[in-house]
Amino acid sequence: MAYFETKNLTFTYPQSSKKALDNVNLNIKQGEFVLIMGKSGSGKSTLLRLLKKEISPVGDISGDIDVNCEPIGFVGQNPETSFVCENVRGELAFALENQGLSNDEITVKIGETASFFNLNNILDKKIDELSGGEKATVCIASSMIYDTQALLLDEPLGALDLQLRRAMQIELKKLQKKLGITFIYITHDQEEALTMSDTIVVMNQGYIQQIGTPEDIYNEPENAFVADFIGDSNILDGTMIQDKVVEILGVKIPCVDEGFGNNTPVDVVIRPEDIEIVEPEKGFMEGDITSVIFKGVHYEIEIMANGFEWLVHTTLLHNAGEHVG
Ligand code: ADP
Ligand code: MG
DSSP, X not given: OOSEEEEEEEEEOTTOSSOSXXXXXXXXXXXXXXXXXXXXXXXXXXXXXHHSGGGOOOSXXXXXXXXXXXXXXXXXXXXXXXXXXXBHHHHHHHHTTTSOOOHHHHHHHHHHHHHHTTOGGGTTSBGGGSOHHHHHHHHHHHHHTTTOSEEEEESTTTTSOHHHHHHHHHHHHHHHHHHTOEEEEEESOHHHHHHHOSEEEEEETTEEEEEEOHHHHHHSOSSXXXXXXXXXXEEEEEEEEETTEEXXXXXXXXXXXXXXXXXXXXXXXXXXXXXXXXXXXXXXXXEEEEEEEEOSSSEEEEEEETTEEEEEEESXXXXXTOEEO
């Protein structure tokens, strides 16, 4: 049985002419780490709020939502705004209120949670004295303290700087695996998406564009939107001449794709790391390097060839002005 399932879910806010969610079909199982990504305004938060039924937004709704787990924790973008107590211990205790626990049981739960999340040395600190990462951790700890079966996270690391965000991503992923609870995690950050989840849902204007593993989404994007959204890419108009042969910029090139029929217009996506720079006469096209930028792990190179500015990633050094294949 799915923990969260939506069927043809469509939602429109009052006084809005445009659907915030349009025919969304999702099936999220126990223990899954699902990441929902899309630009600002694509409907991510609306979807999350509908899945956490008790804070449902008001509006015109059709389709089905089926939720088969509880309790469900929620972590928003600014942990600060959800804090209600002065210090960390109080915050954790507050999360356990109304659960019918005795004081002793509450003390034990707080102790366990503090150890699990490494909060022992900040338990009695004031919330105001915490760093951004500590605040995020306390917020996640308190939303999980009462045997949470699923955690919904709406850009929980958005306020942190890059280095801390990366560290927290790794911690969160470990935590999810260790506890085996279901995570539904929203982000607009493509790196976060590729590194964290089992499944990525790409949204655009209320629609789901593609659902797949990070590898599927990166290597086999279903359309140019997804390709452009995740990772860098060269996107061109092409023609599938026949199975396994595509024509781009007047050149016929072998490819792995089939089933498009003959002479069918297609969008062609070529990842920059999949292009090899060779001697001029040995390539499919000849061109001139217009720029070379050192990026640490690789060089980012632009090449003008057949009227198209190609983006190429390579670990081999080339120079601007070089004529290449
Ligand atoms: P995301 O989280 O992907 O940025 P949202 O779910 O917040 O997207 O918003 C989806 C769409 O719904 C946007 O067009 C947004 O302007 C609109 N919207 C969000 N909240 C409200 C609201 N409370 N009232 C009216 N429109 C809203
Ligand atoms: Mg949002």
